[in-house]
Amino acid sequence: MAQMAAAGFSFLQRGRFQQLFDVLQEAGYRCVGPRVTDGAILYDTVTKVEDLPQAVRDRQAPGHYRLESSKSELYFAWANGPQALKPLVFKPRETLWQCQAQPSRGLQFETVPPEAPATAVIGVRACDLAALRLQDRHFIHGPVVDPAYLARRRNLFLVAVNCTHPADTCFCRSTGDGPQVTNGFDLLLSEIDAGFVIEARTDQGVDVLGRLPTEGATAKQLEAARQPIARGAQAQTRRFPTRNLRDTLLSNLDHPRWQQVAERCLSCGNCTAVCPTCFCHSEGDEPTLDGSRSEHYRQWGSCFTRTHSYIHGLVIRGDTRLRYRQWLTHKLGTWHEQYGRSGCVGCGRCISWCPVGIDLTEEIAAICASAADA
Amino acid sequence: MPSSETFYQAEPYTLHEAEIVERLQESPTIFTLRLRFTDPGIRSAYRFAPGQFNMVYLYGVGEIPISIVSDPEDPFLLDHTIRTVGRVTRGMDRLQAGDRLGVRGPYGRGWPLDKAGGRDVILVTGGLGCAPLVSVINYIIRRREQYGRFVLMQGVKHSDELLWRGKYERWSRMPDTQVMLAADVAGSNWPWLVGRVTALLEQVSIDPMNCIVMMCGPEIMMRTAIENLLQRGVPEEVIWLSMERNMQCGTGHCGHCQLAGKFVCRDGPVFCYQDVKAFLGKKGF
Numbered sequence: 258m259a260q261m262a263a264a265g266f267s268f269l270q271r272g273r274f275q276q277l278f279d280v281l282q283e284a285g286y287r288c289v290g291p292r293v294t295d296g297a298i299l300y301d302t303v304t305k306v307e308d309l310p311q312a313v314r315d316r317q318a319p320g321h322y323r324l325e326s327s328k329s330e331l332y333f334a335w336a337n338g339p340q341a342l343k344p345l346v347f348k349p350r351e352t353l354w355q356c357q358a359q360p361s362r363g364l365q366f367e368t369v370p371p372e373a374p375a376t377a378v379i380g381v382r383a384c385d386l387a388a389l390r391l392q393d394r395h396f397i398h399g400p401v402v403d404p405a406y407l408a409r410r411r412n413l414f415l416v417a418v419n420c421t422h423p424a425d426t427c428f429c430r431s432t433g434d435g436p437q438v439t440n441g442f443d444l445l446l447s448e449i450d451a452g453f454v455i456e457a458r459t460d461q462g463v464d465v466l467g468r469l470p471t472e473g474a475t476a477k478q479l480e481a482a483r484q485p486i487a488r489g490a491q492a493q494t495r496r497f498p499t500r501n502l503r504d505t506l507l508s509n510l511d512h513p514r515w516q517q518v519a520e521r522c523l524s525c526g527n528c529t530a531v532c533p534t535c536f537c538h539s540e541g542d543e544p545t546l547d548g549s550r551s552e553h554y555r556q557w558g559s560c561f562t563r564t565h566s567y568i569h570g571l572v573i574r575g576d577t578r579l580r581y582r583q584w585l586t587h588k589l590g591t592w593h594e595q596y597g598r599s600g601c602v603g604c605g606r607c608i609s610w611c612p613v614g615i616d617l618t619e620e621i622a623a624i625c626a627s628a629a630d631a
Numbered sequence: 632m633p634s635s636e637t638f639y640q641a642e643p644y645t646l647h648e649a650e651i652v653e654r655l656q657e658s659p660t661i662f663t664l665r666l667r668f669t670d671p672g673i674r675s676a677y678r679f680a681p682g683q684f685n686m687v688y689l690y691g692v693g694e695i696p697i698s699i700v701s702d703p704e705d706p707f708l709l710d711h712t713i714r715t716v717g718r719v720t721r722g723m724d725r726l727q728a729g730d731r732l733g734v735r736g737p738y739g740r741g742w743p744l745d746k747a748g749g750r751d752v753i754l755v756t757g758g759l760g761c762a763p764l765v766s767v768i769n770y771i772i773r774r775r776e777q778y779g780r781f782v783l784m785q786g787v788k789h790s791d792e793l794l795w796r797g798k799y800e801r802w803s804r805m806p807d808t809q810v811m812l813a814a815d816v817a818g819s820n821w822p823w824l825v826g827r828v829t830a831l832l833e834q835v836s837i838d839p840m841n842c843i844v845m846m847c848g849p850e851i852m853m854r855t856a857i858e859n860l861l862q863r864g865v866p867e868e869v870i871w872l873s874m875e876r877n878m879q880c881g882t883g884h885c886g887h888c889q890l891a892g893k894f895v896c897r898d899g900p901v902f903c904y905q906d907v908k909a910f911l912g913k914k915g916f
Contacts, residue, residue, distance in 0.1 A: 353644045356690060356733060363669070364690055364731045366646040400897065401643050401882040507891065510913065537886030540879040544691035551691040555879075558886070565887055568877050569716045579915035587889065594892030 267471035268478055271452040274332075275306050277379070277416070280468045286377035286414055289345065291338065296324055298338035300345070303379065310335060317424035317605065320614030333380060333448050336424035339610055341385040341533030345376060346409045347392060350556035353405070353540070357550050369552075371405035377414040381442065383435030384427075384604040386417060388533030390441060394596050395536050414461060417442035421485035426605030428495035428618060434602040436489045447482035454482040495618045497603065498625060503590035505628050510582065514623045519578035521613050526559030528607035528615075529584065534600045537565065560584050589621060643882050646688055646733035647673045652708065653728055657794045661759065662724060663700065663712045666734060677706050681766035682741025682873060682901045686881045687711060687723075688733030695719045696878040696896070698763040699737065703770060709734070712762040712794070738881040739900050742767050743871055747843045750869075751779040753835075755856045757786045757828050757848025761794065763873050763900075764847055772805060779842075781808040782835055786828025786852065790814035790821040811835065829855040839864035845901075847873040854912050857904060870904035890916055 269277065281288050282304065290303035293310045303309065309332040316323045317336065327334060351372075357365040396406035420429075420436035429435030438445050443462035447454040454474045457466040474482075529535040539558040544551040558565060561580045566573035574580045592600035601617070608616045649666040656662050666687075668674040679685075684698040695717075701710035715724045726732070744767065752771060754764050771778055783802060787793050793812065803810035811831045812823035824831060829852065837860070844860060846853050853872050860870060876888035876895040883897035891910045893899065910916040 354646060356646070356688070358690055362729060362731055364648045364733055366648065366733055368642065368644050396884060399883055401884070403882075403884055404642070404644065503892075507909070510915070536884065538879075538884075539887075540694065540885065542691060542693045548691065553688075553694075555885070560886070564877075566877055568875055569714075573876070574915050582915060586891075591889075591892035595894075 265456060266474035266479060267455045267457075267466060267469070268474040269453045269455055269469055269471045271330075271450075273470050274453065276469055277465075278303070278305055280465055281377040281379075281414065281416075284465065286375045288377050288379060290379035291333075291335075293324060297322060298324070298335060300338070300340050300342075300378065300380075306332070309333075309380075314422060315424055317426040317609040318614070319426070319608050319616045320611055322609045330450070331421075331448050333418045333420075333446075334422045336420065336422055336427055337382055337384070337604055337606065339531045339606060341604065341606075342378065342381065342389045342413075343392065343533050343535075345378065345413065346389070346406055347396065347536065347538075347557075348405070348409075350554055351405060352552045352554045355550060355552045358548065371408045373405075373408035373412045375412045375414070376409075377416060379416040379418075381415050381417040381438075382420050382604075383417070383438040384420075384429045384602040385533055386415070386438060386441040387429075387432075387434035387602040388604070391534045391596055391598075391600060391602070392536060414465075415442045416444045416446060419445065419447045419482070419486050421448070421489045423489045423493050424605060424609070426495065426608040426616075427493050427603060428497050428605060429603035430490045430493045431495065431497040431499065432599065432601055432603035433499060436493075437486050447486070449478060449481040449485075451478070454478055495605070495616075496622075497601065497618050498621065499599075501590075501593045502599070502621070502625070503593050505625060506586045506590040508630065509624055509628045510586075512624050512628065514620060515578050515582045517623075518581050518615060518620050519576065521615055522561075522577050522581050523612060524561045524577045524580055525612060526561040527610050527612060528617075529559040529561060530557060531606040531610045532588075533602060533604060533606070534588075535559075539564070560587070585617065585620065588617075643735075643880075646735045649709070649732050649734045651726055651728050651730045651732065654726065657712060658792055660715045661712060661792075661794060662715070663710050664723065664726065664732070665701075666709045666711065666732065667707060668734070669731070674707050677737075679703055679706060679709075679737035680741035681744065681770050682763055683737035683739050684763075684881075684900065685709065685711065685734050685736030686738065686878075688735075689719050689722045689726075690731070690733070692722045693719045694733075694879070696738070696881065698873075698900075700762050700765045701769075702773075703766055704773065712759065712765075714759050736881065738896055740898065742845055742873075742901050743843070743903075744770060746869075747771075748777050749779060749841075751782065751838055751842040753782045753784070753837065753842055753844045755784045755828060755832070755844065755846040755848070755853070757852040758788070758792070759794075760846070760848030760852075760873070761785050762847075764845060765795070765798075767845060768802060772802070775806060779807075781805070782811065783809070784811045784813070784828055784831045784835070786813040786815070786831070786848070788815050790817040809835070827855075828852060829859060832856055832859045837863055837865060839866070843869045843871070845871045845873075850874075850912060857911075867905045867908065868903060871901055872904060872907070873900045874902060874907065875900065
């Protein structure tokens with residue numbers, strides 16, 4: 258029985274999903290997607306559908322992340338792993354330039370061209386796209402453009418997938434960043450039992466879609482795709498104030514809650530490592546053993562370290578209370594001043610991957626509940 | 632001529648080799664390196680504004696932000712005055728004329744000289760905080776007639792630490808220029824005040840509606856001085872200060888220098904008091 262196709266949406270049958278990988282690889286992209294690695298879902302090179310997680314789902318809670326098997330045949334019936342897109346554009350460590358010492362006392366500097374292979378990411382979540390937009394603002398839309406970030410960002414092809422199985426730690430509905438993907442993608446997939454409803458947003462996306470053996474999506478398929486997204490959104494229980502918290506937080510720097518959270522916080526920096534928007538990094542030098550060459554690198558840093566705020570003999574944030582307060586007042590407060598919105602996209606990673614299970618939604622609720630007026 | 636802003640933006644991670652033309656020992660722990668880019672093309676393209684800084688690189692060890700002390704009218708020779716405190720500065724201390732460093736910059740926003748015309752200019756500096764203002768002094772002295780009274784206040788912990796004594800003596804002979812020095816602890820041959828730089832403020836008359844104040848030094852010193860100035864009716868918007876925070880990139884990306892919502896390396900290091908007053912002296916910022 259013929260069904261009316263819904264305008265703008267295509268449908269790819271489950272059995273043909275491998276074709277997406279093939280088309281992308283033929284177009285010269287390295288495909289990166291979710292894989293079950295060391296008990297978590299990590300983004301890594303994928304070449305075939307069998308590489309994707311299947312029949313697994315994640316259980317997340319404060320300080321807790323476990324994969325469990327499920328009966329579902331779906332590839333994307335899980336929320337997220339510790340990584341977002343951040344390591345693909347802002348590398349955990351990279352050499353920026355190097356210097357060669359000449360026998361004549363001279364120094365010869367060379368910028369190290371960034372590695373920026375054309376990369377197609379399959380399985381990008383709405384929260385991760387929101388975070389990518391923030392990292393874009395920081396690294397390429399400010400007064401100085403970061404060439405390494407820009408090179409990799411330009412070479413990204415983003416295949417987003419609507420999120421149908423948020424974890425208990427997720428609160429993207431509350432921050433307004435998900436679970437429905439609305440923009441910032443090349444292709445958008447919605448997974449249903451029979452396959453994928455697909456929408457293309459960019460010229461490259463249209464091009465890739467045109468090479469796939471799709472048919473028009475039916476209204477029934479669209480409805481089947483829509484429902485689990487809405488259910489996933491409803492299932493989220495954590496809430497977060499969406500208003501600009503800058504003034505509230507900065508007027509409550511002496512709130513007793515900062516001391517309470519500091520007594521639990523290990524100042525380990527896990528939250529900043531898994532946060533998809535944290536951008537702090539440190540620079541350093543590594544000379545070769547023979548001393549003829551030195552590499553200048555940058556690597557992810559964290560405001561939870563002592564060295565982060567060091568200036569000649571003085572540490573501005575010497576204790577955990579000041580460091581946690583710095584992280585949260587920046588992420589949820591002064592971020593508005595810098596980037597026009599909060600730095601939190603509701604992915605919940607900092608909650609799951611905190612070894613002591615600190616939940617920023619609880620901390621912020623406690624501070625706001627008994628806040629002195631801004 | 633490219634502006635200092637566009638000079639580095641095209642390639643933020645490109646360093647240029649500079650040769651130490653001269654090394655001056657200013658005090659037992661403070662020295663000045665006079666640098667010149669070895670590439671003539673860079674030399675002629677490079678411009679800076681008073682109050683801006685360079686990232687200066689010691690081979691194999693690392694980079695540090697250092698303000699440019701010399702005269703912006705002569706960007707061919709760049710003076711950087713450095714105190715030996717850490718790993719990089721200790722290594723730089725051992726360099727001699729002919730040695731090479733890497734330089735990228737200039738970075739940051741400098742002093743608001745465009746707002747100083749016709750006004751009395753009051754500089755309040757402590758310790759090595761005088762360095763970022765030396766280029767302002769040179770700038771004003773070259774255009775002395777464009778400004779009102781010129782008051783230079785500099786404080787040091789011990790009188791032995793006063794740099795540029797000869798320069799201060801020379802500057803004090805400029806027309807309508809008042810040089811006021813203070814040392815917390817004074818040795819012999821110290822004709823100036825024994826006490827804090829902020830005590831100098833008590834001794835000077837200020838026309839609050841026709842002055843501009845620029846300060847640099849320890850934050851506690853700047854806060855005390857600001858308190859005095861505000862009490863005397865100096866408006867917040869004419870008080871400017873240079874802030875110091877950990878800086879590694881110079882481009883507003885690495886995040887270390889954040890002062891609440893500001894990136895000190897990019898939005899500063901020179902700020903109007905109004906823009907930073909909420910966080911000045913606040914523990915943790």
